[in-house]
Amino acid sequence: MNRRIFTLLAALIPILVLGAVGSVVTVPFVALGPGPTFNTLGEVGGKPVVDVQGAEVDPTTGNLNMTTVSVRDGLNIFEAVGLWLSGEHGLVPRAEVYPPGVSRDEVDKSNKQDFKDSEDNAELAALRYLKMPTVVTLRSVSDDGPAKDALRKGDELVSVDGKPIGTVQDLLTAASETTPGTTIAVVIRRDGVEQTVEVTVGARPDDAEKGYLGITPTEAPAGTLEVDFNLSEVGGPSAGLMFTLALIDKLTPGELSGGKFVAGTGTIDPEGKVGPIGGIQYKMIAARDAGAETFLVPAANCNEARQRTPDGLRLVRVETLTSAVDSLDSIKAGKDAPTCEG
Known part of the structure; x- marks a missing residue:
């Protein structure tokens, strides 16, 4: 009897040790998988995902869903193996997502800034596509730049050194053509009132012969149009295309999605x-599971996407906003659209 107990214990101890180690020890990997999707034509938290004020909004139905990738960190051995075996998740070295020397908070902050930039780009791309007027405003003014005492965040730029400002490129050109050390007149509109301020031009850090104002410009809708994007806890730049399409859909007759x-x-x-993104295979799975029939794929992601296409999902290759709109129009009319097959 004692020998049998000893044999049983000898067999159980390695199993118990393995179980304890497997449930406690974390692995240097994170799991990537399908994340939540959001209908950019719908609502979240009682607010439109893409909220348009100050302009007539055309009614929309259907879905133009943006997709995300989930990231699971702090996995133990059993969790990592289980997710890998599921077939819908992949394991990548943790350093690829959270680089050494960079805190998780810093990574999250960077991802949120990328998301904010994607919202700004989406708004501007839609306005340019629709040929709607824009104005140049200041997103920020450097605390130690040449314009710190004259300009403020939110100022609308009318002209710089006598040159009219209609786009960000107009501003960059006007600033670079001024001579460092000279004082120029900058016409702005602040709180609805036009005024002129003076700025002594500095030298660009990368080219001492070109002028520098120390401001970060952006373009915004002219007039009363206001656009807000109401998604939080999402990061990265990959929602840009779907935000743009939703805004165009709301500002034009008909429905892009049909x-x-x-x-x-x-x-x-x-x-x-339209630029490439990461995690295309997981985003396609998320789209299919949510009920999508068509998936818009950046052209640069097509090779990867066509090797992992979920059953029942049509892939449409897009290179530009115009090609995306044209493809949706073709599908709506029952015609063919460019695919990732060529």
Whole structure:
């Protein structure tokens, strides 16, 4: 009997040790997988995801869903293996998501700034696509820059050194053409009142012969139009394309989705160029599970996407905002659209 007990204990001890180690020891990996999706034409927390004020909004139905990737950190051995075996998650070294020497808070802050930039780019890309007027305003003024005593965050720029300012590029050109050390007149509109202030131009840090004002400009809608994006706890730049499409859909007659369930991903710049993103395979799974029939894929992600396409999901290749709108119009009319097959 004692020998049997000893044999049983000898067999159980390694199992108990393995179980204890597997449930306590964390692995240097994070799990990536399908994250939540949000209909950019819908609401979240009782507010429109894309809220348009000061302009007539066309009624919309259907879905234009943005997609996300979930990140699970602090995994023990059993959790990591279980997620990997699920087939819907992948394991990557933790350093790829949270680089050494960079705190998690810093990574999260950077992701949130990327998301905010994607909102600004989406708004501007939509306005340019629709040929709606914009104004140049100041997002920030450097505390130690040449304009710190003359300009404020929120000022609208009318002209710089006599040159009219209609776009951010107009401002960059006007500033760079001024001679460092000279004092110039800057016409602004502050609180609805136009006024002129003087700024002594500094030298650009990377080129001492070009002028520098120490301001960060952005473009905003002219007139009464206001756009707010009401998603929190989401980071990264990849919602840009879907935000842009939602804004265009709300400001134009008809429905881009044709009342269907369309999802997608992709960065966007103010000129409407669609850029690649990470985690395409997980975003496609999330879209399919949510009910999407069509998925908009940045052209640069097509090779990866077509190798992992979930059953029943049509992939549409997009390179620009114009190509995305044209493809949705074609699908709505029952015609073919460019795919990731060529």
